[in-house]
Amino acid sequence: MSGVPFLIDGHLDLAFGAALGRDLTLELDALRAADPVEGETATVTFGELRAAGTRVCFGTLFALPRTAGSPRGYTDHAGARRQALAQLDGYRRWEEAGHLRLLRTGAEVAAHLADPAAPLGVVLLMEGADPVRDADDLGFWAQAGVRVIGPAWGRTRYAGGTDAPGGLTDAGRELVAAMRDLGMTLDASHLDDAAFWEALEFGGRVVATHANSRALVPGNRHLTDEMARAIADRDGVIGLVLLSTFLRAGWGLGQPRAGLEAVADHARHYAGLVGWDHIALGTDLDGGFGREKTPAGIDRYRDVPRVLEVLPPEHRAAVAGGNWARWLTRYL
Template identity: 40%
Template structure:
């Protein structure tokens, strides 16, 4: 693998998996799979076999990941096993603070494996270390809030910023701020106030799960950086759900110099694959099709990257044939090169586009 390539993955549900299933990502993905199957864990049944493990980050040269703070509303609870849920903003705050505490304890317990990157200076220094020094290296983690119900009042935002939170997605499902995946709706007055307060504090806005109506208004309203950490083009996925980005929202992100992270989940890549079907029906060419769609619309490779959403409700059974763990993401390079992507383009897609956003 070309050592010039570093990967920056814009979406991983690490604390959610650790606190829900007891997954310890310092182990290899293969060790976690073995343990879960031997012990009868429910994790493979409801979330698939893991794609993540620290050795595999090293093999794939995954230098940085956005690590989520995420919980589902009670109405979307997956089952008795689903412990990371909330019914009120107060409960959401407790759950999200518990996940924050997990990241803090975990990185303190394993400083050679994981490192919280709390500001842009830390991001730049960490990337430079991976570029210039022989590994292994800690994987850098940047905190992302997915669904903002944990923000009880706008006065909470400075505290979250002090903890290292860099980026907020106002919705997963619908929230009091705006509509979300499967629950359409525009920005509310509270949502507009949230965006104004976020911009004043320098937060990055994540459109990924916002309903299309809300995303369109946010593109006009928000003064700060705007991205979609993990969302695929609707025109390529050919699915009607509001989980995908229509062309006008993509164009709005391009106009704002944003970046879009492609999710290599088979159901988000093609219109005719559903969970339970053979993973081999989808290849990395489908991922490349989504990358290329955005690059062609932009006229360059500056605005598209990766946001895997590993292990966010799916596992190895539900990703393209060539992916067994996160270590396999660099296999995209050959396919991109065949389409005429240069070395600089591939570096941009793999990591430098996200670096531009988070090192600023």
């Protein structure tokens, strides 16, 4: 898109997708033809990311807990750690093969963005902190390259989360304090309200890599206006999620997919609260959903720039990548 030099995506579950058997090195049509994941039409490959102009993303280490729908998920810290370590190994293998470059500092991000021939840059984000043994274990993960941690997904050993109300546990308070001391950033996405406000009392850096507005879609998965202001007050950034159930209240499968104007509604609402400098992308594409639940017009990742067409022209470059680039180069 004219005037938009690059994209930065605040949230992609790349290694989790690979753990499900998806080969992201394939072209998308080939991946779809052999996709082992049923009912979720894939949208993300490395080729699609290149085609969209994505230069950097936050790539997750996401350990899936055991639920009724996920009988192979973890039930304890050891199981969560095994999943995260396997995903970490996946990122390293991709890096060795030249598909991506792991980025650990703001200077590395700046140099990466200045190199148009560079592969995808990935900043490691842990989504749900159960792979971390305890606060003393954080140094291991920091050394491995993890720079951002979201303590919760649903409920974890550390915090209340999505559909699981509650504050920080004693271990959670120790974790957040240790993150602050190590210079690691808190991802407020998925934190329940009580855990969110308690975590902010520790004074560390905070972002929401993928969180839409609760004013438009009810539920504790989304940010209240007060939460959004608190993140912006700490110079944080909020990534917009491209999931129809997070864009339009009451949306369900079988209904027409939410339109791109619904994405713009969330962006404009946040902008009215905190200004355009704190709004970015956190698409979460292929993060437990496929094309069936993306906004209309986003049928594959290379379509993501279409989101920007419904935003004010003077703010498109900032939302596309400029705001994340500023934050990463300043705080990573």
